[in-house]
Amino acid sequence: MSNIIACYKWVLDEADIKINPDQSIDTNKAKGKISDYDKNAIEAVVQAAKTLGGKAVGLTFGNAKTKQSLKDALSRGLEEGYWINSEQAVTADGAVTAKVLAAAIKKIGDVSLVVCAEGASDTYARQTAPRVGAALDLPVVSSVCKMEIKGNTLIAQRKLYDCLETVKVELPAVVSVLPETCVPTIPGLKAVMAAGKKPITEYKGEDLGVDFTTKTKVTEVKGYVMNRKNIILNGGQVADQVNELATFLRKEGVL
The missing domain is CATH 1.20.5 (Single alpha-helices involved in coiled-coils or other helix-helix interfaces)
Structure with missing residues (x-):
């Protein structure tokens, strides 16, 4: 059974972030959550796994606080969770994040499809899917607003600036989806209870053989x-x- 992987990010809930009069950011009371856009990626993977007859898997990269995301992710229909545990995730840029995710995906193995959100709700950098695809040497389809799988072919509709583009790609592939691709599942009590019994695998960041040296550095964050x-x-x-x-x-x- 092949693995269909949803890459998701644990972010601060923007509703809890306070902007001070000097435009500095106060995140002391901010709780974490799965990025809203990543919930669409998780749902897309659950649906794709049913079509392909594969296993819907969640993969996240973060520090110790990220562990609490796994139960939420698994309650949304994923069958198994993978967590790359590293404190360096806090300062990782797009290049490092993609290398880490790609290394974990290789370790998981037998992957038919990797789905990311077009961007995370905190940075919306739109780098993860293209960089992961490049690291894995797989075709990438971005800005997907609709997708269909027939056999081993993925047919995706891309939302561009002034038009829609339909492309076909043979699996395995990496896809980044827009929110309109699907409606995320709202987990019920039964799904939440069942999530606690699903398998979770933890990888240590240092065990993946990835250089965590970043190409960019955040020097300041200010309110808009x-x-x-x-x-x-x-x-x-x-x-x-x-x-x-x-x-x-x-x-x-x-x-």
């Missing part, structure tokens, strides 16, 4: 401030106000 134009439309007919609003939106590139 949006300076609004505060344009007020009043007076005149409603139709004139709507036309004026549409004109401003076109100038901003919204329409």
Whole structure:
């Protein structure tokens, strides 16, 4: 039975993050969660495993706090979980993360499909799938909004800037999915209880033979401030106000 792998990330819940008056970030009270976009990747893997007759597997790279993500991931339909345990995950950039994930995927073996989210909900760097594909020497299909598997062929619809593109690729392959690809499962009590009995394998980061030297370094994190134009439309007919609003939106590139 081949493995269909969902790569997911344990991130801070943005609802718990506080932005101070000086734009510095306070994460002291922030709890962790599976990246919202990665929940779509997990669901895509569960569905693909049913089609391929394979095993739906979850794979995550993180420090000790990440261990608590495994039960949540497994309650979403995955059959087995793999956790790469390393404190260096906190400072790992896209290059290191991809190398670590690729090394673990090779160790798991017999992989038909690897699915990532297009980006994580904390950084949305969009690097993981392309870099993992390159490390594994597998074809990569990104920005996928719909996918179908027929035999050993994956047919994916990609959402580009101004059009949709349909591509076919022979498995094994690496795919990054957009949120509209599928609707994540909301685990019930029975699924949560069953998740505690599913197998989990822990890899130590240092045992994967990967160089953890990063190519980039985060020097500062600040809150984003949006300076609004505060344009007020009043007076005149409603139709004139709507036309004026549409004109401003076109100038901003919204329409």
